[in-house]
Amino acid sequence: MGSKGSTRLHGLFAVYKPPGLNWKHLRNTVELQLLKGLNSQMQYTPQEHIRFLLGPMEGSEGKELTLTATSVPVLSEHPLVRGPNYRSVKVGVGHRLDVKSSGVQVLGVGRGNKLLTDIYNAHLTKDYTVRGLLGKATDDFSDEGRLIEKTTYDHVTPEKLSRILAVIQGSHQKALVMYSNLDLKTQEAYEMAVKGLIRPMDKSPMLITGIRCLQFAPPEFLLEIRCMHETQQLLRRVVHEIGLELKSAAVCTQVRRIRDGVFTLEDALLRTQWDMHSIEKSIQKVAPRIEAELKKCQTVALCHRDPVGQPSS
Structure with missing residues (x-):
């Protein structure tokens, strides 16, 4: 990507991916709009140069020819001849959403592609809302899969669901502490745990750091899940396993990402906003938050490299 006219097109931004749209198609659409x-x-500015053209001499009735200085356009620089100035722009994709899922999809453009790697290595949490449907099980844990069995769910209560x-x-949470390699008996590690800064490096x-029920209206229920290192299929499997623990069955009807690191639904550009002007504004808006989060992650990473309570070499 050239530098002129695109100096602000370097960074991260988020778009809202609707269900049914492949992430590759989304990326290609954004690239085309950019x-x-x-x-x-x-803007094309017509240029002209002087050429000596052979033509009839005035008053010679076309019998004598002469060279006449004439200004003619330079067609070699015309857009129809030269083609567009920008033929490609590199847009990278962050933590990808599968076709069935929707929500916040982070993209990087220009030097923002390196930031995508930094964000990936920071192991930030993401928030999802996941809808479940009690009473049936399928082969792929979604409501679109092949039906395996039907069950009753009259015995399921909000209290039973909350306990599970x-x-x-x-x-x-126990697995999170284990993979973080921290000793929670120390004061520093305890303070990190209170602030929610413990994470695997x-x-x-998949690690779930928080899960709660937002709505329970049998056979439907809505969960909010905060997690890391997940895939959308693993989240559907969680719904399936919850159904089994409830002595019933459940399928997942919707997976929607509402936060990816520092990006929330408010930051996600809708389909009508996938244009260069809106993307530039979004990049400028979230840049300070990204910088602050990465600095905080560097501090956390140092604590993990030198386990608290152990002498550093």
């Missing part, structure tokens, strides 16, 4: 915006800024969610969160299984 190219249109960049090329529309380049508490057990899930407790088991994942390497790859780990």
Whole structure:
């Protein structure tokens, strides 16, 4: 991507991905809109040069020829001849949403592609709202899969669901401490845990740091899940396992990401806003938050490299 007219197109921004849209198609659409915006800024100024053209001499009735200085346009610089100034722009995709899912999708453009790597290595949490439907089970844990069985759900109560969610969160909290390699008996590690700064610094299984029920109207229920290292299919599996723990069955009808690190639904650009001007404004708006979050993550990473309570070498 050229530098002129695009100096502000370096950074991270978020768009809202609707369900049914592949992330590759979303990225290609954004790239196309950015190219249109960049090329529309380049105004073509017609240039002319002097050429000596052979023509009839005045008063010679066309019998004698002479060279006449004539100004003619330079067609080699015409957009129809040269083509667009910008032919490609590199747009990277952050934590991807699968086709069935919707919500906040982070993208990077220009030097923002390096920031995508920094965000990935920061192991930030993400928030989802997940809808479940009691009473049936499918082969892929979604309501669109092949039906395996139907069950009753009259015995399921909000209290039973809350107890199961508490057990899930407790088991994942223990796993989070284990993968963070911190000794919670120390004061510094305890303070990090209180502030919610404990996180694994390497790859780990999906970790749920918070889960609660927002709505319970059998057979439907709505969960809010805060997690990291997840996939949308793993979240659907969680709904399936909750159904089994309730001595019933459940399928997932919706997975919607409402936060990805520092990006929230308010930051996500709608389809009508996928243009260069809106993207530039979004990049400028979230840049300070990204910088502050990455600085905080660097501090946390140092604490993990030198385990608290152990002498550093």
